[in-house]
Amino acid sequence: KQEVTQIPAALSVPEGENLVLNCSFTDSAIYNLQWFRQDPGKGLTSLLLIQSSQREQTSGRLNASLDKSSGRSTLYIAASQPGDSATYLCAGSSFGNEKLTFGTGTRLTIIP
Amino acid sequence: DADVTQTPRNRITKTGKRIMLECSQTKGHDRMYWYRQDPGLGLRLIYYSFDVKDINKGEISDGYSVSRQAQAKFSLSLESAIPNQTALYFCATSDYRQASYNEQFFGPGTRLTVL
Numbered sequence: 001k002q003e004v005t006q007i008p009a010a011l012s013v014p015e016g017e018n019l020v021l022n023c024s025f026t027d028s029a030i031y032n033l034q035w036f037r038q039d040p041g042k043g044l045t046s047l048l049l050i051q052s053s054q055r056e057q058t059s060g061r062l063n064a065s066l067d068k069s070s071g072r073s074t075l076y077i078a079a080s081q082p083g084d085s086a087t088y089l090c091a092g093s094s095f096g097n098e099k100l101t102f103g104t105g106t107r108l109t110i111i112p
Numbered sequence: 113d114a115d116v117t118q119t120p121r122n123r124i125t126k127t128g129k130r131i132m133l134e135c136s137q138t139k140g141h142d143r144m145y146w147y148r149q150d151p152g153l154g155l156r157l158i159y160y161s162f163d164v165k166d167i168n169k170g171e172i173s174d175g176y177s178v179s180r181q182a183q184a185k186f187s188l189s190l191e192s193a194i195p196n197q198t199a200l201y202f203c204a205t206s207d208y209r210q211a212s213y214n215e216q217f218f219g220p221g222t223r224l225t226v227l
Contacts, residue, residue: 032214043202044155044218089154091216098214099145099170104154 002027002094006103013080014111021075021106023090031098033073035064036089038105044089048075052095080110115139116219118203124225131190133222135203143206144186145216146170146178148199155202161186162208193226200224 003026013019025033031052036044048057048064050073056065063076073092077084087107091100116137125131135144146158147170157170159178167180175197179187190197203219 034215036218041200041221041223043220044204046215046217049215091155093214098208099157099160100216102155104152 002030002092002097002101004090004092004101004103006088006090006106008106009104010107010109012109012111015080015082017080018076018078019080019108021077021088021090021108023073023075023092023103025071025073025092025101027092027094028068028071029095030066030068031093031095033064033066033090033092034100035062035073035075036091038087038089040087047088077108082110082112084108085110116203116205116217118201118219118222120222121220122223124227125193126227127194129193129226131193131224133188133201133203133224135186135188135219137184137203137205137219139205139207139217140183141205141207141217142183143208143214144180145204145206146176146186146188147202147204148172148197149202149221150199158188158201190224193224195226198224198226 005024034049035047050066061078087105089105091102145160147155161167161180177189201222204216206214206216
């Protein structure tokens, strides 16, 4: 069973800085790794999905990487803005069990 | 219009009452899921359905039941609500037929409070 961990639970960064959010998973036979954004009291917005055969995906200022051998994924946010403040969740699934297992998230605050 | 909708968005009920949460999607996806979110515990899977005739329990199905009325509709019922079922509930969809590696898309959530 895939287990997913996100550390730290909270992060504050000054506006304009580049930052990296971390996600660790236990099963290297990962099927996909999905990054979400959640605003307070709101639903989840899918940001990026990395397939097992890929090493990274990019969307605008966001870049997500996947390293199966080390059991890690990172979400890189360039030139952070106050509007990036939210909780970021990663979720992974394994081959033969394509249900997502979620981490508990990193709450990101961008300080103007 | 939103691709995945949930009704109601907020609900306050009393212990012992029967509650139904509804989810509809216009994405044409075959798979649908129900999750609950609790502070500090992340999202946990309650039930999932790969098509209308295929319904499966997730990791925390006790106290819940579901119905897949059509490809586009998936309902979650609490037969006799209890206070520890107070949580934020999410519906999600995915389409395994596409080369999307089962990317999931979420509804806006239903905040349920059981008194």
